[in-house]
Amino acid sequence: MGKKHQRMKKIMVKTMGNESYQGITVALFCIFLSLLAGAVLLLALGKNPLLAYKSILQGAGLWAKPRYAGHRSIITDFMSLLNYVTPMLFASLSVALALRCGLFNICVSGMMIFSGFTASVLIGYSDLSSWLAKPLVILIGIIAGGLIGVLIGFLKHRFNTNEVVSSIMLNYIIAYVSSFFIQTRFIDPVTRQSMKINEAARLTLTDTVVGNLKMDIPLLLPIGILIVAGLAFLLKRTKLGFDLKAVGMNPKASRYAGINVGRTMVTAMALSGVFAGLAGVTYFLGTFASLQPKVLPDTGFDAIAVALLGNQSPFGCLLASLLVMTINNGTTYMSSKLGVLREIASLITSILLLVSACSGFIRYLVNKYKQELEENRKEEDSLEETKL
Amino acid sequence: MNSIIIDGMSFSLPLFIIAIGGIYSESGGITNLALEGLLGFGAFCGGLTVALIEQFFPSGSAIPMYLAMLTAMIGGSVYASLHGLLCINFRANQVISGVVINILALSLTAFLANQINASWFGKTSNKFMLAVSPRVDIPVISKIPVLGAFFTSVYPYEFIIVVVALVAWYILYKTPTGLRLRACGDNPHAVDAAGGNVAAIRYGAVLTSGALSGLGGMCFAYSISTNFSPSIFMGFGYLSISALIFGNWKILPTLGTCLLFGFARSGGYVLINTLGLPSSFSDLVLTLPYVLTLILLIFFSKANQPPRALGEVYDKGKR
Numbered sequence: 001m002g003k004k005h006q007r008m009k010k011i012m013v014k015t016m017g018n019e020s021y022q023g024i025t026v027a028l029f030c031i032f033l034s035l036l037a038g039a040v041l042l043l044a045l046g047k048n049p050l051l052a053y054k055s056i057l058q059g060a061g062l063w064a065k066p067r068y069a070g071h072r073s074i075i076t077d078f079m080s081l082l083n084y085v086t087p088m089l090f091a092s093l094s095v096a097l098a099l100r101c102g103l104f105n106i107c108v109s110g111m112m113i114f115s116g117f118t119a120s121v122l123i124g125y126s127d128l129s130s131w132l133a134k135p136l137v138i139l140i141g142i143i144a145g146g147l148i149g150v151l152i153g154f155l156k157h158r159f160n161t162n163e164v165v166s167s168i169m170l171n172y173i174i175a176y177v178s179s180f181f182i183q184t185r186f187i188d189p190v191t192r193q194s195m196k197i198n199e200a201a202r203l204t205l206t207d208t209v210v211g212n213l214k215m216d217i218p219l220l221l222p223i224g225i226l227i228v229a230g231l232a233f234l235l236k237r238t239k240l241g242f243d244l245k246a247v248g249m250n251p252k253a254s255r256y257a258g259i260n261v262g263r264t265m266v267t268a269m270a271l272s273g274v275f276a277g278l279a280g281v282t283y284f285l286g287t288f289a290s291l292q293p294k295v296l297p298d299t300g301f302d303a304i305a306v307a308l309l310g311n312q313s314p315f316g317c318l319l320a321s322l323l324v325m326t327i328n329n330g331t332t333y334m335s336s337k338l339g340v341l342r343e344i345a346s347l348i349t350s351i352l353l354l355v356s357a358c359s360g361f362i363r364y365l366v367n368k369y370k371q372e373l374e375e376n377r378k379e380e381d382s383l384e385e386t387k388l
Numbered sequence: 389m390n391s392i393i394i395d396g397m398s399f400s401l402p403l404f405i406i407a408i409g410g411i412y413s414e415s416g417g418i419t420n421l422a423l424e425g426l427l428g429f430g431a432f433c434g435g436l437t438v439a440l441i442e443q444f445f446p447s448g449s450a451i452p453m454y455l456a457m458l459t460a461m462i463g464g465s466v467y468a469s470l471h472g473l474l475c476i477n478f479r480a481n482q483v484i485s486g487v488v489i490n491i492l493a494l495s496l497t498a499f500l501a502n503q504i505n506a507s508w509f510g511k512t513s514n515k516f517m518l519a520v521s522p523r524v525d526i527p528v529i530s531k532i533p534v535l536g537a538f539f540t541s542v543y544p545y546e547f548i549i550v551v552v553a554l555v556a557w558y559i560l561y562k563t564p565t566g567l568r569l570r571a572c573g574d575n576p577h578a579v580d581a582a583g584g585n586v587a588a589i590r591y592g593a594v595l596t597s598g599a600l601s602g603l604g605g606m607c608f609a610y611s612i613s614t615n616f617s618p619s620i621f622m623g624f625g626y627l628s629i630s631a632l633i634f635g636n637w638k639i640l641p642t643l644g645t646c647l648l649f650g651f652a653r654s655g656g657y658v659l660i661n662t663l664g665l666p667s668s669f670s671d672l673v674l675t676l677p678y679v680l681t682l683i684l685l686i687f688f689s690k691a692n693q694p695p696r697a698l699g700e701v702y703d704k705g706k707r
Contacts, residue, residue, distance in 0.1 A: 180671040346495035361478040
């Protein structure tokens with residue numbers, strides 16, 4: 001028993017002991033654990049987990065399917081995956097940036113609805129040309145999201161309201177109020193959703209013919225990747241980024257060090273809101289073209305998982321959102337192929353979330369084991385020396 | 389006027405019992421945003437119980453309802469132990485753990501409800517239907533004008549909640565156990581020095597909050613939808629958190645806030661009915677408790693005094 005324990009400790013230290021790569025290795029370990037849990041679940045349902053995971057990859061366009069319909073191939077599936085990844089990337093950046101500053105933004109869903117709704121109403125139903133409409137949609141998304149972010153940050157700074165509670169309240173207020181307007185003014189009586197927006201305002205080119213394929217092209221993904229790089233630079237190399245992280249680690253110490261804590265918090269929330277707003281317009285005016293009344297999009301909550309899994313770093317968010325959306329997107333194909341319920345996708349995602357919430361603990365354990373092993377070695381060395 | 393009081397009470401009391409659960413957990417020093425998930429999981433367990441045992445009782449029997457409330461409490465506290473595990477043993481960030489547990493509750497109950505309905509009952513549905521709860525008029529007192537409305541067409545669970553709330557109040561403020569629990573939230577090192585086991589007390593607090601939230605969730609399932617479905621996750625848990633924050637982490641002021649939420653909601657519905665507005669305005673009414681919370685928070689957050697060690701991992705070596 002003791003020996004087995006020792007070996008496990010050694011393996012853990014060997015794989016995750018190097019502190020400069022711990023962000024990646026621990027995240028990989030979390031993914032491994034949750035895929036393992038998912039496999040156990042699938043086995044319990046009497047399905048072959050390897051086949052299930054393969055069909056997830058096939059559904060997401062990362063592994064070739066046996067057959068494709070006309071104008072479809074692995075590339076179209078992959079583009080459709082990217083189309084879903086784009087809003088998730090922005091949403092997770094929004095959560096990650098706020099977390100870096102010690103703020104927990106669960107209003108991402110609400111901000112997404114607010115920006116998506118405003119942009120739909122102002123631009124989506126107008127007949128502006130697409131060269132004018134698309135930039136305006138982006139601009140409105142940025143402003144709308146940023147405004148909500150500033151509001152939450154300001155309330156926290158000025159009135160000491162708990163940002164978690166105020167953002168949850170705003171989530172519901174936004175969802176219900178926008179639902180009221182959708183249902184009284186913009187409802188499509190057939191789909192029970194808001195009326196479809198004009199294609200000119202849409203941030204995804206749907207069913208575009210490239211070669212002999214018809215694919216969806218998310219226009220904002222390159223901008224998203226640029227923002228990832230920009231944000232990494234901001235956090236690592238600028239004064240604002242330093243202030244942000246300092247406030248996140250210890251607001252009191254930052255105040256003594258002369259950092260304007262209130263202003264930093266409001267800035268962080270504003271930026272976080274801007275990203276959430278971008279997520280909203282890419283989601284409601286890109287991936288989809290209408291809003292469902294009274295429903296808070298799951299993206300805003302899954303983004304928390306993605307940000308945690310990505311270790312709150314911009315590049316991590318990019319990789320993690322690819323992973324989570326692969327699971328989400330591939331499940332439709334898996335459930336039709338294996339006859340498993342669709343709900344299992346969100347279950348695996350939430351197990352992933354649960355494990356990544358413990359990633360700090362895993363790190364702590366690994367470092368503790370490392371120290372233990374080193375001490376053991378030292379003791380052995382000294383024992384040998386005395387023998388000699 | 390009567391319907392404002394009747395509907396308001398049937399909404400506020402479950403909210404109140406969930407908030408008491410939150411007060412227990414947070415007085416013990418564990419931030420509990422997981423109330424939403426706990427109430428949903430509790431309601432799921434209760435709904436499953438009803439679906440399983442209903443056939444053994446004559447229709448109209450109230451026993452399945454009471455059993456459902458019991459299993460909801462048990463299920464809620466079992467699920468809450470996960471929050472305890474993450475926060476106490478695994479030193480996770482308590483806010484994040486709470487939110488994660490909420491998300492897991494939603495996907496887990498949706499999955500289980502679908503799977504169980506499909507494989508045991510041969511249905512494709514994510515709901516467990518419940519019987520309509522009986523409602524009682526208390527003789528004599530219910531005839532009093534205005535005040536009598538508090539005793540007219542009362543759900544049986546309202547009595548249970550009142551009794552449980554009284555017991556919870558007594559334990560928290562009048563017994564040594566309660567004192568230790570509150571000390572865990574303010575100064576865990578003192579509890580440790582006095583020979584108490586901080587981790588055990590905190591576990592107790594979290595499990596209690598799970599049980600009370602489960603009870604509240606089951607009551608909501610009976611009063612609002614008469615079924616269990618994932619739509620039980622409507623944010624009532626979050627609403628009760630804001631009630632307890634606004635109630636300054638004390639039971640009596642929290643009761644006041646919950647009543648305010650309940651009456652604001654039922655009053656809004658009555659207002660729409662009397663003005664003859666179309667039903668789409670109900671969306672605006674539904675925002676009333678949330679708007680009210682936000683405004684109240686703005687005015688009263690400065691004076692708030694949360695338990696001093698709230699949200700901190702207890703570390704023996706730290707001073």
